[in-house]
Every structure is written in structure tokens, then in C-alpha cells.
Amino acid sequence: MTVDRGPLVIEDLALQFGGVAALRNVSVTHEPDEVLGVIGPNGAGKTSLINCITGIYRPTSGRIERNGQRLDGLRPEAIVATGIARTFQHNQLCGQLTVRENVLLGCHRRLGYGMVKAALRIGPAWRAESRLRAEVGPILELLGLADIADDRADSLPYGLQKRTEMARALALRPQVLLLDEPAAGTSDEDRESLVAIIRRIRDHGSCSVLLIEHDVRMVMEVSDRVAVLDWGECLMVDRPAVVAADERVVAAYLGVDEDALELPDLETS
Ligand SMILES: Nc1ncnc2c1ncn2[C@@H]1O[C@H](COP(=O)(O)OP(=O)(O)O)[C@@H](O)[C@H]1O
Ligand SMILES: [Mg+2]
Secondary structure, eight states: OOOOOOOEEEEEEEEEETTEEEEEEEEEEEOTTOEEEEEOSTTSSHHHHHHHHTTSSOOSEEEEEETTEEOTTSOHHHHHHTTEEEOOSSOOOOTTSBHHHHHHHHHHHHHTOHHHHHHHTOHHHHHTHHHHHHHHHHHHHHTTOGGGTTSBGGGSOHHHHHHHHHHHHHTTOOSEEEEESTTTTOOHHHHHHHHHHHHHHHHHSSOEEEEEOSOHHHHHHHOSEEEEEETTEEEEEEOHHHHHTOHHHHHHHTTTOGGGGOOTTOOOO
């Protein structure tokens, strides 16, 4: 069976909150199997973009499409069902559950059983349980969580909690994974692992990754292309080396994070 995996097309997207334009005519195409980084100073509209794609915000104008289906205007659950999953900027795990149980919740959500039936282990949720447990194994491996699968989520350092959130999103078996600041509040070591994990998701998870991240250095390292948002506008979308050399990008970051754009090892070819 061939699975439809077209690009996620964002066209002329605008989002207005009263007098504030969170997004202004943003157009960007997120290709299958690519890591697309989205950078921009605080308030640039990065989270708003993810919120529009996932149906949390309804854009004021413009369109979002994938595989010939219009996504803007659909409810969040309907958008998840088309193969788009996300993590949140602020942690949304169930702290008292283990890593494995949190990831299982992602599976249950995909099958529409909801959390209560899953937790009480009743009905079809319970019958599906052993099959789902087998599905969770490879996801935990992919994210390097297998050794701590039975630890409570709230006992883990923040970086591993963020990774558990990513695992739970992957349990929805998405074709597009949206990550909102997965490196925020994590250690340098966590960031290095995160780069490797994002590449693994792209290469072995049959999933494209749209990565919003404040850590520009990390975005440049892991992304195939980078989109730059500034005051709700998309300044450019290009390869990391091109973006890092662009004077508009440097200007957008001046006084914010000048060091972030000193990037040692980017291919310029
Ligand atoms: N729910 C909301 N209500 C009002 N204004 C909002 C809302 N969400 C975002 N904004 C505004 O939209 C702009 C972009 O915000 P956001 O997308 O969170 O930026 P980023 O994630 O890049 O920091 C900001 O000016 C912010 O205050
Ligand atoms: Mg944000």
C-alpha cells in the first residue's frame, strides 16, 4: 500500500489578534522527509504558526493544505487524524504515569479511546493493549528512552521529559511532527542527543519534522532548510548556510542573540 505523503503547504497565512498581526501572509512548503527549522525572535509568530497548523488557532486568512485536503478550519482532532502531531512549548505530560504509559496514551488517542478508558483498561482499549505495547517498544528505542521506560515521568530531568513528549507524539504515527522549542530548558548534552534524535525521526520514522527552536545554532545544525519569521512575516526559507549569511536575518537577531549566528561548520556549497 502506498501512503499519500505530500508536502504541507502553507499559503498566504495571516493571523490577527485585535491590533496584533501574529502572522502576515506567511507562505512556506514543508516537504516530506525534511527537517524544516523555524526561527525568529520572541513574539515573531512561531508558536502561532504551529497553532494554526494544528487547528488551535483559526487563521484570519490564507490556507493550509496537505494531500489535497484543506486543513485550516478543521478541528484539532481531525488534523491529528490526517497525520500531523505536535509537542508543546510547555510540558504536557502526565507526571504520575511512567514514560511507557505516557507513550501508550498517544496510541490510545490515535485509536480514539481517550485517557479514562485507557487508564481503567476497559473495553477495546484493554483488548488492544498488548498490541499497542509492542508498538511502543520501537518508539522508545528510537528516542533512547527504553532504559527508563518504567520510570515515572515526573522523576526525570527536563530533557528526558521533553523526549517523552516527542515519543508520545510519535505514537500517533504522524507523517508530520511539529516540535515547539524541544530544547528549551535542557542541557547542552540533551541538545546534542536531540539533534541525533531528530535526524533519526526523519530518516527512520517516515516523518518530516517542523522544528521551532530558540537555539538557532541547533536549528542550523539539524535542519535541511530554515524559515525565518520576524514580526509575523516570513523573511526567507533556504538552506541553513544561506540563511545564516543573510543580512536581514542578522538584522532580525541583532541585539537579541548575536552569538547565535556565528556558525562554524555549515556547508556553503
Ligand atoms: N492567544 C493570543 N492572544 C493574543 N495575542 C496572541 C495570542 N497568541 C499569540 N499572540 C501574539 O502573537 C504574537 C506572536 O506570538 P507567538 O506566536 O507566541 O510568538 P513566538 O512563538 O514566536 O514567540 C505575539 O505578539 C503574541 O503576543
Ligand atoms: Mg513560542
